[in-house]
Amino acid sequence: MHGCRHANDLPIPAPDATPPEELDGDNFTAVLPHEDDDAGTVYFRRLCMHCADPACVSACPVHALAKRDDGAVVYDRDLCIGCRYCFVACPFHVPTYTWTRTAPVVRKCFLCAHRLDAGQIPGCAAACPTGATVFGPRDVLLHLAREQIAAHPDRYVDHILGEHEAGGTDVLMIASIPFADLGIWTDVIERPLPELTWMVQEKIPYVIGTGGLLLGGLYWVINRRMRLGREGGEES
Amino acid sequence: MIRRRITVTRVILAIILLGGLVITVRRFALGLGAVTNLSDSTPWGLWVGFDVISGVALASGGFTMAFLAHISGDHQLRPLARPAILTALIGYLLVVMSLIYDLGLPWHMLNVVLNPNIHSVMFEVAWCVMLYTMVLFLEFLPSVFERFRAERWRRWLHAAAVPLYVLGIVLSTLHQSSLGSLYLIAPGKLHPLWYTEMLPLMFFLSALVIGMAMVMVEASLSARFLQHRLPMDALARLGQYLLFVVLLYVAFRVQDLTYRGVWDRVLDGSYESTFFVVENLLFLIALPILLHPGWRRRPATLISAGYLLVIAVVMHRLDVTFVGMRRATGAAYVPTLEEFWISLFLVTCGALVFGLAARTLPVFERGDGHAHDDAHADAGGAGRHRLA
Ligand code: SF4
Numbered sequence: 001m002h003g004c005r006h007a008n009d010l011p012i013p014a015p016d017a018t019p020p021e022e023l024d025g026d027n028f029t030a031v032l033p034h035e036d037d038d039a040g041t042v043y044f045r046r047l048c049m050h051c052a053d054p055a056c057v058s059a060c061p062v063h064a065l066a067k068r069d070d071g072a073v074v075y076d077r078d079l080c081i082g083c084r085y086c087f088v089a090c091p092f093h094v095p096t097y098t099w100t101r102t103a104p105v106v107r108k109c110f111l112c113a114h115r116l117d118a119g120q121i122p123g124c125a126a127a128c129p130t131g132a133t134v135f136g137p138r139d140v141l142l143h144l145a146r147e148q149i150a151a152h153p154d155r156y157v158d159h160i161l162g163e164h165e166a167g168g169t170d171v172l173m174i175a176s177i178p179f180a181d182l183g184i185w186t187d188v189i190e191r192p193l194p195e196l197t198w199m200v201q202e203k204i205p206y207v208i209g210t211g212g213l214l215l216g217g218l219y220w221v222i223n224r225r226m227r228l229g230r231e232g233g234e235e236s
Numbered sequence: 237m238i239r240r241r242i243t244v245t246r247v248i249l250a251i252i253l254l255g256g257l258v259i260t261v262r263r264f265a266l267g268l269g270a271v272t273n274l275s276d277s278t279p280w281g282l283w284v285g286f287d288v289i290s291g292v293a294l295a296s297g298g299f300t301m302a303f304l305a306h307i308s309g310d311h312q313l314r315p316l317a318r319p320a321i322l323t324a325l326i327g328y329l330l331v332v333m334s335l336i337y338d339l340g341l342p343w344h345m346l347n348v349v350l351n352p353n354i355h356s357v358m359f360e361v362a363w364c365v366m367l368y369t370m371v372l373f374l375e376f377l378p379s380v381f382e383r384f385r386a387e388r389w390r391r392w393l394h395a396a397a398v399p400l401y402v403l404g405i406v407l408s409t410l411h412q413s414s415l416g417s418l419y420l421i422a423p424g425k426l427h428p429l430w431y432t433e434m435l436p437l438m439f440f441l442s443a444l445v446i447g448m449a450m451v452m453v454e455a456s457l458s459a460r461f462l463q464h465r466l467p468m469d470a471l472a473r474l475g476q477y478l479l480f481v482v483l484l485y486v487a488f489r490v491q492d493l494t495y496r497g498v499w500d501r502v503l504d505g506s507y508e509s510t511f512f513v514v515e516n517l518l519f520l521i522a523l524p525i526l527l528h529p530g531w532r533r534r535p536a537t538l539i540s541a542g543y544l545l546v547i548a549v550v551m552h553r554l555d556v557t558f559v560g561m562r563r564a565t566g567a568a569y570v571p572t573l574e575e576f577w578i579s580l581f582l583v584t585c586g587a588l589v590f591g592l593a594a595r596t597l598p599v600f601e602r603g604d605g606h607a608h609d610d611a612h613a614d615a616g617g618a619g620r621h622r623l624a
Contacts, residue, residue: 079347085356196421211409212402215401
């Protein structure tokens, strides 16, 4: 968390401050405790999952959110109009907002895109002393995760969060208890979410075409019938 | 006596307007956080749920009446078309106003045009609302030309009338349904009672319902406050169309619940189910009124059916935006007084503009010589009113 704050110029809280319970404009990631009946206290991380096909990017009407080739889902405040549809779209409840500012912006983990550009790895992975957070190409990480699970079947549940969720994400997690027990991320479907709206959006040209023709035709037919009716002797 | 009543009304209006201005200044000087209860878990509040998503629906009478009266040629409905188009125009201007209040960075709004993402449903909604507002303006302009006797201009626009109506109907079909599509991307979040792949269709059908219902409500309001005669023949006829769409809506609702197998959730007594049942009961209560030919012809009953359906559809919209999303976001949201006030402020502005336009422009008469069954409708000079 400190690595993240330093990397992103976020305010550093006092040492005795209570740790954040949620992501917010000053916390792009959070390490949260979960009390499990069997396993005791389990810690898990919240951060943007950097979906392979991100719902937030597809939802953004102005390309303020974009997926880079290196996987980072980044944000351009100069394009953002502040509609907050990305909040509604994100299945992981990630984007946050600086509500109290007069020119509010979206805040979330941007995978330290500025550090990636400088050839560095993200602040969290760079700061992690135990290797709990590592950075690398997705296939390498997937392989690593599988190895870990295979090597310590007693320690890990055989489920890599992000392998399939929301069509796959570029942040992957493994844990000692089922992710469902954490009570979050339980509703994330495996299909890429942007498909759901694109299915409808892609029909727009046809709606315009057929709709226009149908209505125009309808008007023409009805109007002609009425005109003929009138000429044929003022019936109505 | 009358003067005194007007004074009281005016004082109330002045308070609403003044308060609205103060909150407006606070909103833009201090930010959204200072006047709203919005949060990361409730990113869309009253201004989106009511002013925008319900507002667009409330203004759908414009395209509904354009279709019935002008495209399908039911001339009996013509006296209702112009007021409906005026309401729609004002409604859409209010929607744009609400967006300026609600968007975080409204001064970037032009990016929707400059840098559009065609994959976003929000893009489609924004474009259609923008284009349709312009179309509505052109559809309404003839009344202004008539008022100022600009014959040549009026004839020009008259030639473009049908293409404009067609364009308006197509745009409306698109964005009315898209307001439902907005939520298609949130399958895990929106409660299964409301989340269905048919959201676009349900939003479109309910837009037709509320469009016609609003025409009835408006007719009764302007009969009361602007001393117009209630065009009962036209309204009763409209009641038949309304009956048809309500039946369609209810049929699709039943079919959808059955197909997805979620009937057990309807009566599971949860917070969501209560809202869902009430919302749909409102539709069902209105049905017999519309079905009964006698009640359909009685102003009191027909208008109450109109009110019921307006409330039903607004409730449906609010249920989707708040009730259905609440469990997923885990946070209760109650709008602040300021949020309510701004909504009231905008509606009041709309009503005042409508009143002004109705008094000064030939909205409630048709001057183009089309025959209609309304014996009292004298298509005479501009700006004259029939008194009850
Ligand atoms: S987790 Fe949410 S914010 Fe992050 S990329 Fe996926 S949809 Fe976007």
